[in-house]
Amino acid sequence: MSEFFHQYFDFNYMGEHFWEVLEAFLQNLLIFVVVAALALTWGLILALLRQLPGKKFMPVRFFTIAYIDLFRAIPILIVILLISGGIPFLEFIPKDIRIPHWFGKPDPFWYGTAALMLVYGAFTAEVYRAGIEAVPGGQMEAARSLGMSHWQAMRHVVVPQAVTLIPAPMLNEMISLLKDSTLVSVIAFAESVLISRELLAESFNSSALLLTGVFFIVIILPLARIVDKLIARNQGKITRGSHIEVA
Amino acid sequence: MRKTRLTALFAVLLLAVVSVVAIGCGGGSDSTTGGGSETSAGGGGEPLTVGSDIPYPPFEQGKSGNYTGFDIELMEAIAEKIGRTAEFQDTSFETIFRDVAQGKFEAVISAATITEEREQAVDFSNPYYLSEQAVLVKEGSDVKSLEDLEGKTVAVQQGTTGQELAKEELGGSEIRPYPEGPDAVNALKAGTVEGVIIDAPVAQNAVEKSGGVEIAEKVPTEEEYGIAVAQGETELLEEINQGLKEVQDDGTYKTIYEKWFHLEPPKAIFGATHEAE
Numbered sequence: 001m002s003e004f005f006h007q008y009f010d011f012n013y014m015g016e017h018f019w020e021v022l023e024a025f026l027q028n029l030l031i032f033v034v035v036a037a038l039a040l041t042w043g044l045i046l047a048l049l050r051q052l053p054g055k056k057f058m059p060v061r062f063f064t065i066a067y068i069d070l071f072r073a074i075p076i077l078i079v080i081l082l083i084s085g086g087i088p089f090l091e092f093i094p095k096d097i098r099i100p101h102w103f104g105k106p107d108p109f110w111y112g113t114a115a116l117m118l119v120y121g122a123f124t125a126e127v128y129r130a131g132i133e134a135v136p137g138g139q140m141e142a143a144r145s146l147g148m149s150h151w152q153a154m155r156h157v158v159v160p161q162a163v164t165l166i167p168a169p170m171l172n173e174m175i176s177l178l179k180d181s182t183l184v185s186v187i188a189f190a191e192s193v194l195i196s197r198e199l200l201a202e203s204f205n206s207s208a209l210l211l212t213g214v215f216f217i218v219i220i221l222p223l224a225r226i227v228d229k230l231i232a233r234n235q236g237k238i239t240r241g242s243h244i245e246v247a
Numbered sequence: 248m249r250k251t252r253l254t255a256l257f258a259v260l261l262l263a264v265v266s267v268v269a270i271g272c273g274g275g276s277d278s279t280t281g282g283g284s285e286t287s288a289g290g291g292g293e294p295l296t297v298g299s300d301i302p303y304p305p306f307e308q309g310k311s312g313n314y315t316g317f318d319i320e321l322m323e324a325i326a327e328k329i330g331r332t333a334e335f336q337d338t339s340f341e342t343i344f345r346d347v348a349q350g351k352f353e354a355v356i357s358a359a360t361i362t363e364e365r366e367q368a369v370d371f372s373n374p375y376y377l378s379e380q381a382v383l384v385k386e387g388s389d390v391k392s393l394e395d396l397e398g399k400t401v402a403v404q405q406g407t408t409g410q411e412l413a414k415e416e417l418g419g420s421e422i423r424p425y426p427e428g429p430d431a432v433n434a435l436k437a438g439t440v441e442g443v444i445i446d447a448p449v450a451q452n453a454v455e456k457s458g459g460v461e462i463a464e465k466v467p468t469e470e471e472y473g474i475a476v477a478q479g480e481t482e483l484l485e486e487i488n489q490g491l492k493e494v495q496d497d498g499t500y501k502t503i504y505e506k507w508f509h510l511e512p513p514k515a516i517f518g519a520t521h522e523a524e
């Protein structure tokens with residue numbers, strides 16, 4: 001039992017390596033911020049492509065749905081390994097793009113963010129879709145009858161209402177994205193889990209892993225409370241019978 | 248409510264049954280693979296009991312009754328020279344030195360590095376294997392030695408001697424620790440790193456099986472593997488050292504080494520000595 005505590009709860013050890021682990025955790029936050037910005041944009045684009053009307057856009061809808069299904073089904077770890085192991089071999093792509101070192105970040109960082117963006121783009125697209133489909137059909141019809149195009153109606157009427165309905169599920173996606181940023185450790189990007197495991201290999205003490213876990217808890221628990229608040233607020237609106245805000 | 252409780256109860260029962268079956272099976276297979284000792288062919292005379300933690304390929308591998316590997320074949324050859332027959336016992340590495348000190352078996356050959364700490368408990372023979380690290384690079388690379396990797400991106404396997412070596416020797420390089428050796432080799436082939444520092448047998452395996460990569464330099468490390476006997480067993484230790492020298496002199500050692508590592512043995516191993524404390 002004391003061995004267990006020494007192995008995982010060595011507070012002296014945590015203190016000694018606090019800054020090292022924190023610095024590595026900041027890399028997780030950086031991955032998170034970059035991927036969140038990209039995936040929220042990419043997901044919205046996918047959701048809008050999926051809603052395009054008419055026979056003409058059938059192929060676009062088909063490929064968008066195929067993409068979303070595929071990337072929701074395939075484990076992120078596999079996407080990360082395939083991208084980091086595959087892209088560098090594509091010699092027709094210029095070397096600066098194939099093996100990117102943009103903004104002073106090594107290539108595993110960019111392979112990891114690309115993989116996470118591809119996958120989380122698919123997940124956020126589904127959240128946007130839920131929001132868009134929750135806006136009553138009459139809104140679109142009314143906008144179109146006023147002479148707006150499909151795109152204008154989406155831009156000015158439907159999407160502004162949709163995004164007010166989805167902060168809670170979207171925040172849930174973001175929480176899981178932050179946690180999944182640790183997966184980039186498998187391609188040797190020095191984020192918090194990799195650094196903790198380095199420390200474990202050096203000292204045979206796992207306390208750094210626990211410390212990393214604590215950092216995640218500190219960031220994520222407040223976010224989870226915000227999700228609860230948002231859900232309560234939305235339900236309040238529905239019970240008052242006016243869940244549609246005036247745009 | 249009642250229904251969910253029943254479902255939960257059923258689930259717990261099912262889990263219990265499954266785990267009992269699983270544990271039962273595990274125990275069963277354990278008793279068939281472990282614990283058994285076996286006599287190998289050749290030699291003759293009184294059996295020499297040898298403890299080893301199996302598997303640890305390519306040093307020791309195979310099933311009970313049919314153990315093989317570099318350590319196993321070398322030990323069989325040494326035993327033959329001293330007129331005995333090696334008899335192997337699979338055992339756990341954590342307790343292996345305690346067990347040989349207590350006489351559970353007479354000798355230990357288990358890819359064990361000679362360390363001062365271990366020498367407090369047992370006596371070691373002369374080194375029979377020198378651990379080497381290899382600098383693995385892409386075919387036709389400008390990197391010809393470990394020093395050439397200074398300032399470049401280098402892949403290693405996490406927690407290995409190769410990683411320590413890279414940290415010590417290549418201060419200005421970006422060192423990427425991959426979870427497994429093949430991941431590091433893959434990064435090299437992909438061109439995202441310019442060199443890999445890894446155990447020589449692993450590097451050689453990559454050269455043969457994967458292609459497109461070559462060994463630029465081999466770097467000897469401080470690690471020497473030895474055969475352990477209980478303290479005070481001076482006579483047995485001398486016999487083992489003599490046997491080791493004979494198999495090295497008549498070429499048996501080289502044959503076994505090349506069979507298991509697909510490499511020529513390092514010259515330093517021949518006649519390498521180690522003074523027991």
